[in-house]
Amino acid sequence: MSCVSLFIRNLLYGWLFSHRSRRELIAALIQTDDTEHYQHVTLAHALRGNVLWSVVQSTPKDPSKASRTAIHCTLMQGSGGSWGYKAMDESVQPCYYSCPKIYLTMAPVISPEWREKVLAHHQRRYPQPGAIKEGDR
Secondary structure (H helix, E strand, O other), X not given: OOHHHHHHXXXXXXXXXXXXXXXXXHHHHHOOEEOOOEEEEEEEEEEEOOEEEEEEEEEEOOOOOOOEEEEEEEEEXXXXXXXXXXXXXXXXXXXXXXXXXXXXXXXXXXXXXXXXXXXXXXXHHOOOOOOOOOOOO
8 A cells, every 4th residue: 555545544534524515514413313322412512613512412212321421523624525524522532622611511521631731722822811821930
């Protein structure tokens, strides 16, 4: 396998492409999804470029099991007239940190390390006026 083929294979690994527009893809990703065993409901969502952040509650249809709420990070990309996505949640510690801060209060902590990086991202991007920075002392 050539280096280019290997690069493309790795680049697309885990991505699902459809023939939808970006808007249709987003609508499909945030709609309520009923499966045989769960109902997944998007409680909140926000776009940061081509990253769709969402808080999703998954309720099992088996009443003896508990619901789970998690922060999802869905990467989106257009290619050849279609749009694709790669879905992740907090448990995989995505290397993206633009998650809305309010979402951290909407779902139980799965990865404290990832959440610290989200807070650090927001602190760098939106520093508090009058805050003392390291090295200013």
